[in-house]
Amino acid sequence: MKLHCFPAKTALTAISKNGFPSAQALPNAKPSGEEFMSKLLDRRWTLLSPDTKIHQITVSSTQGRKGGGLFSNVSFSNNNQPRLGNKMFEDNQGLSFYIVRDDLLHPFVNGNKARKLDGLLPLIEDHGVTDVVTCGGCQSAHAAAVAVSCAERGLKSHLLLRGEQPQIPTGYNLISTIYGNVTYVPRSFYAHREEMLRTHANMVADNTGSVVYCNDIIDASLASHTYDSSKFVQMDAPRGTENNSNKVAIVNEGAGDAVALLGLFRLVDYLSQDHLLGKKKAFNFVVDSGTGTTAVGLGLGAMYLGLPWKITAIMLADTVDSYRQQERRLIAEFKRQFCLLLDSEKLNGANDGIVNWVDRCHPRKFGNILEGEVDACQQVAQQTGILLDPVYTLAAWETVTRITCAHEADANVVMLHTGGTLGMFGLAQRYKSHFGKRNNAIKS
Numbered sequence: 001m002k003l004h005c006f007p008a009k010t011a012l013t014a015i016s017k018n019g020f021p022s023a024q025a026l027p028n029a030k031p032s033g034e035e036f037m038s039k040l041l042d043r044r045w046t047l048l049s050p051d052t053k054i055h056q057i058t059v060s061s062t063q064g065r066k067g068g069g070l071f072s073n074v075s076f077s078n079n080n081q082p083r084l085g086n087k088m089f090e091d092n093q094g095l096s097f098y099i100v101r102d103d104l105l106h107p108f109v110n111g112n113k114a115r116k117l118d119g120l121l122p123l124i125e126d127h128g129v130t131d132v133v134t135c136g137g138c139q140s141a142h143a144a145a146v147a148v149s150c151a152e153r154g155l156k157s158h159l160l161l162r163g164e165q166p167q168i169p170t171g172y173n174l175i176s177t178i179y180g181n182v183t184y185v186p187r188s189f190y191a192h193r194e195e196m197l198r199t200h201a202n203m204v205a206d207n208t209g210s211v212v213y214c215n216d217i218i219d220a221s222l223a224s225h226t227y228d229s230s231k232f233v234q235m236d237a238p239r240g241t242e243n244n245s246n247k248v249a250i251v252n253e254g255a256g257d258a259v260a261l262l263g264l265f266r267l268v269d270y271l272s273q274d275h276l277l278g279k280k281k282a283f284n285f286v287v288d289s290g291t292g293t294t295a296v297g298l299g300l301g302a303m304y305l306g307l308p309w310k311i312t313a314i315m316l317a318d319t320v321d322s323y324r325q326q327e328r329r330l331i332a333e334f335k336r337q338f339c340l341l342l343d344s345e346k347l348n349g350a351n352d353g354i355v356n357w358v359d360r361c362h363p364r365k366f367g368n369i370l371e372g373e374v375d376a377c378q379q380v381a382q383q384t385g386i387l388l389d390p391v392y393t394l395a396a397w398e399t400v401t402r403i404t405c406a407h408e409a410d411a412n413v414v415m416l417h418t419g420g421t422l423g424m425f426g427l428a429q430r431y432k433s434h435f436g437k438r439n440n441a442i443k444s
């Protein structure tokens, strides 16, 4: 089957100094960019719809109030039915930012995991896979997301979790043990994760089954899909192999492969509808980053649609050089896998970087919590009804608050709430001293 390739008319230029795409690149890009995107998005998805809620957070000054906490000088309030589209800035009084509530997508699947698995799982299903093997830390949101999402589709999941079994399972670990088949792996063995995943997948496949890598599935589906049907769907493969044995797919830790970008593109496409954020206004999107895949997905999606959006990614787990390298790797992988479908010249603009990688307001070793951060999460929860966690989403909230209060020129700020709610349970167990003093005990 010959793949349809659109003419390469437009090349977007790289982001300018302030991080927004340069204006002259945008008008040209729209028609064919949208066409490319709609082809790419015309496929089966895990999420029934890309919809997500957008709330508006007003930030008010409380100067002079006592206390030296993270947000002691401000208070927050949440409008969960803000005016959007053309009316977005009509009655804006005071300082505010928008928040995309991907934390509400699923009770157990993290917002950004739901997006990353959105394009992948239907491809796995279409390939006739029966079992999925993946790995992560003991409290891995990714492992839990794979376990829940597989169970919802009748697939078996096998989760290799690093370290020892905790005495009391909680948070994502608890969900993983309920929805999936968990094996705890000593750290020394986990250090060689490729070999570990392969060995375990071979064991699940047994002598009669087979093992495939996700990237092979994507390549196979690209080679065999049909555009005449205008659906990016591989012809149904029977589940399992011919002799009814297991067909095992290996999903890399964190699902940080190029296929994960598709779900983020779908989100960008959804948000850029005229009645939501639209295609013309400049927004500064802020997102907390682990592997950086979510940020790169937002950036590439915005670039393809010619949106004047800047993506600000908060580096939580690595150095700026590593994040830039990861950005280049993802784009190269995406080019390799999807360039037949897309105008790969448009990606040339991405070579200079599409994401602004910034430090966390208070940098630290990844996973650590600083004094006052649990109080800050408590303040935000009580004032807005929104739960943040100190490892990931508090970092983004702090940054959007800082940008909003500083009246920065690009202050149409949107935070992507990536979820992580269940992470709080594991953290409360690990950092007892930070969580221990929350109650006002009534003394008799």
Ligand SMILES: Cc1ncc(COP(=O)(O)O)c(C=O)c1O
Residues within 6 Å of the ligand: 110, 112, 141, 142, 254, 256, 288, 289, 290, 291, 292, 293, 294, 295, 392, 393, 418, 419, 420, 421
């Ligand atoms: C709540 C939350 N936010 C952000 C991230 C990081 O996402 P990415 O790896 O796509 O940068 C994670 C990853 O585990 C997460 O759980």
